[in-house]
Amino acid sequence: IIFNAMHGKYGEDGYIQTILNSLKIPYTHSGVNASQIGMNKILTNIYAKSCQIPVNNNAVIHKNDLISSNYLIERKSVIKPVAGGSSVATFILEKNQFLSDAQLDEVTHFTDSNFFMIEEFFAGNEIAVGILNDKVIGTCKILPAEAFYSYNAKYDSKATIYETPAQISETLREKLHTDALKIYNA
Helix, strand or coil: ECCCCCCCCCCCCHHHCCCCCCCCCCCCCCCHHHHHHHHHHHHHHHHHHHHCCCCCCCCEEEEEHHCCCCCCCCCCCEECCCCCCCCCCCCECCCCCCCCHHHHHHCCCCCCCEEEEEEECCCEEEEEEECCEEEEEEEEEEEEECCCCCCCHHCCCCCCCEECCCCCCHHHHHHHHHHHHHHCCC
């Protein structure tokens, strides 16, 4: 059995899962379809909506249009690749703000996706819900060391706090468990 600990493109997007399936090698991780959907923010939003789970208003823009027009943000938003992980090339911009030169450079050199999502910003806690064998196994509240759960906050910072189990109300916990299972099953 392969213990799949690969991240991002090829590891979480269904690519390695397709190869392992064709070779009939068992592996840990979600299957091909769930991996492809989970790594694509547009498809994930479609599935969430189909489960009556609210998603933020968003638009999709081609990488070249984002770079060439230096897109002006109309309201506080999160800019992120449609297909990508670890918060690489992900930024929070205020209303009437443009990407900085450093951010434009990061978008220019991002190769995992040619499309970016501009999603209306929503302030709140980041809570992960773990599911194993069709059952919720717990929650984790992520308290990043920075303004948001950036690449640096995930992998480089020693100050990010992972609160397990998440200290949240039982009402919220039940709602998160229900929604997580809905989208997991979808």
